[in-house]
Amino acid sequence: MGKQLMGHRLLACISRNFVLVAGTTVSTVFAVWLVSVFIYEPEYMATSQVFVEPLTFDAFHGEALATSDYQTLEAYQVLAKSPAVLSQVLENTASRYSMAELHNRITINRPENSRVLNIVVTAGTKNEAAAIANAIAFNLQEEVKHLLKVDNVNVILKASTSNGALEENSGLSVLLSLSAVAGLVAGILLSLTFELLGILKRYAQFGRKKSTHLQTVFK
Secondary structure (H helix, E strand, O other): OHHHHHHHHHHHHHHHOHHHHHHHHHHHHHHHHHHHHHHOOOOEEEEEEEEEOOOOOOOOOOHHHHHHHHHHHHHHHHHHOOHHHHHHHHHHHOOOOOHHHHHHOEEEEOOOOOOEEEEEEEEOOHHHHHHHHHHHHHHHHHHHHHHHOOOOEEEEEOOOOOOHHHHHHHHHHHHHHHHHHHHHHHHHHHHHHHHHHHHHHHHHHHHHHHHHHHHHHHO
């Protein structure tokens, strides 16, 4: 019974302050939309992978061969972010970034005891990040063939470029939904606050009137 009464009072409070609640909700959603579309630039991440086959040399055995393999993998990680590769990437993807900006958006890492290189790229859209990651992978493969005259780099994972726009729109929809809930809650809290302030004000006025009345009676 108490919960039902509290619920009725809450609904009555929201009804009396409907303009405030609705205005707060709409304003919050609109503000979040403005920030997300015109101010905040989201970052999307995409990853492609290449596998580096071991180079075998008759002159190397045991530790020397392992050291040579390690140095080759390290060299390929550096080569993937080199101007020779990135200039081709910029040309093939028509990217809006400068070479320095693109260099800072690329991370090349290798899981421990693995011959796989992860090429991780961040960009303004998922499609752009994926296109750049794939371009780096394929241009690294071609640069190794051209520069080192070996063919031991294979692209084993292409970054996905499908449904990029749908995923971005979905993310914005979720953000706007959350902002609508936050605005609604804020509007309800504001209406409750104003109701409480109104009650306190009426109570203070009643107290002053009662005090004045008592003073008049005792005079």
